Structure formats: C-alpha cells, structure tokens
Amino acid sequence: MVLFGFGKGRIGRYLMRNFTLAALAIATLAGCASAPQEPAVSTYSYESKAHSGTVHVTEKFYTSEAIQCAGKWREGEVYTPKGIIPMGHDHLDIGIDLKSDGQPDTAVTLSIPLALGGRVYTKDLQEYKSFMLGTETNGIVQQGDHFTYPEGYFIRVSQPGVKGWDFVSCIGIDHMYVLKADLESSTNPPVYLDRVVVPFSMEQSDQPVKVSFGSQIQHTAELRVAPNK
Structure with missing residues (x-):
C-alpha cells in the first residue's frame, strides 16, 4: 500500500485543498449519473377548442444518453388495456411524487407494461373547473361569462x-x-400549461431522479422505478 502526504505549510495546504475539491467533484458527478442532462425550454400560446381561454405553454425538455424521446412521442397511439391485464415481471412500477407551490402534493404509482413500446x-x-366570471345580477337572474x-x-x-x-x-x-x-379580475383569464419531458433512466438501487419545471407556479417531480412483483 502506498501512502502519501501533503506536507505542512502553504504548499501542503494548497495541494490538500485542490485534492479535496477534485474528490468532491467526482462524488457529485457520480451521484448525478442517472439525472437527465441540461434541459431546453420553449414557450408558445394557443386558443383552446376544448375549453375556455388562451393557453400559455411552457415546455421543458430534458435529454439523456440512455434513451431518446422523439419530439412527438406524446402524440403516439394511446394504450388501452384489453382483457385480463397480466401482472408480474413484465411490468414496471413507476412512482411519481409531485410538488407545486401553494398546492397539495400529489403521489401516484403507475404499473407500466414492458410491451408498451411506442404506445402511450x-x-x-x-x-x-367551472366558473361564472364578470357576473351581474338583474333582478333575481345572475348573468356572466361561463369559463371552464x-x-x-x-x-x-x-x-x-x-x-x-x-x-x-x-x-x-x-x-x-x-x-x-x-x-377574480378577468372574464377571460389566461390558462397556464406547464409541461416537462423526462428521458428517465436509473438503476433499481439508485436514488430517485428529480426534475423541476413551471412558469407562474414552480413544480418538482421525483421519479423512481422498480420491477412489478
């Protein structure tokens, strides 16, 4: 076994400091090995045909070397279970914990079939939600703009x-x-849609992957996975 020291004095302290910083950097990189890489953010708006209001979208796209998520993968065929759903090691349990500013936490576990492929x-x-905005009372009749x-x-x-x-x-x-x-202040309030795409990758023993996204409200998502037992 080889032992070495940094010695005393200014040079020793300098070497010790740089060795410590290098070790911390390596440990940090190792701890983030399963985390997605730096994300790209885009914004746009559209007039909804399905509900009221103009929707203002903020999308965050993470990337990963482990898996590539195509640009329009969310528009793929929606998965519809048929017959008896098989359980066992042909499924993954994906746990998602969601936190948003000023709102209750949300936690959900999804049992995803490995044979899902490109289906969604x-x-x-x-x-x-349904509101009557800008209401006025004419006698006993209340009128306003219906917003859903x-x-x-x-x-x-x-x-x-x-x-x-x-x-x-x-x-x-x-x-x-x-x-x-x-x-409370508008008859046609803006609707916000915050979106995030995560190319998820982790070992069973790894810590959960954490991501953040949002615009007017900030959200964090903690993702984990385990084989279905």
Whole structure:
C-alpha cells in the first residue's frame, strides 16, 4: 500500500485543498449519473377548442444518453388495456411524487407494461373547473361569462424497457391551472400549461431522479422505478 502526504505549510495546504475539491467533484458527478442532462425550454400560446381561454405553454425538455424521446412521442397511439391485464415481471412500477407551490402534493404509482413500446400510457389526474366570471345580477337572474378548464396533472409514459442495469422510459408531465388572482379580475383569464419531458433512466438501487419545471407556479417531480412483483 502506498501512502502519501501533503506536507505542512502553504504548499501542503494548497495541494490538500485542490485534492479535496477534485474528490468532491467526482462524488457529485457520480451521484448525478442517472439525472437527465441540461434541459431546453420553449414557450408558445394557443386558443383552446376544448375549453375556455388562451393557453400559455411552457415546455421543458430534458435529454439523456440512455434513451431518446422523439419530439412527438406524446402524440403516439394511446394504450388501452384489453382483457385480463397480466401482472408480474413484465411490468414496471413507476412512482411519481409531485410538488407545486401553494398546492397539495400529489403521489401516484403507475404499473407500466414492458410491451408498451411506442404506445402511450396515460394517467389523467385533472378535474374540470367551472366558473361564472364578470357576473351581474338583474333582478333575481345572475348573468356572466361561463369559463371552464381542466385543472391538475396529466401524465404520459412510453418506451419502457431495461438497458443493461438501467430501467428506462419516456415520461411526460403536464400541469394546467389558472391563477386565483386572474379569475377574480378577468372574464377571460389566461390558462397556464406547464409541461416537462423526462428521458428517465436509473438503476433499481439508485436514488430517485428529480426534475423541476413551471412558469407562474414552480413544480418538482421525483421519479423512481422498480420491477412489478
């Protein structure tokens, strides 16, 4: 076994400091091995035909060397279970913990068939909201503008699989909402849609992958996976 020291004095302290910083950098990189790489963010707006309001979208796209998620993978064929759903080692349990500023935490576990392929597994956690805005009372009749939209999370998963020691999949999380202040001050408040795409990859023993996204409200998502038992 080879032993070495840094000695005393200014040179020794300098070498010790740089050795420590290098060790910390290596440890940090090792701890983030399964984390997605630096994301790209895009924004756009559209007039909704399905509900009220103009939707303002902020999308964050992470990338990973372990799995490639095509640009339009979320538009693939929606997976519809048929007959008796087989359980066992042909499924992955994907756990997702969601936190948003000023809103209750959301936790969900999805059992995803490994044979899903490019089809899209969906989980709708949204709830339709309906408001009468800009109301006026004419005698006993109250009039106003009817405003509706789906509020909450919508999750998509595709391309689940096992690559080497890693479990992989494409995970998309949407969160739609309207700010309370806008509902109280406008008859046509903006609808916000925050989206994130995560090319998920982790070993069974790894720590959960954590990502953040959002615009008017900030969200964090903690993702983990394990074989279905």
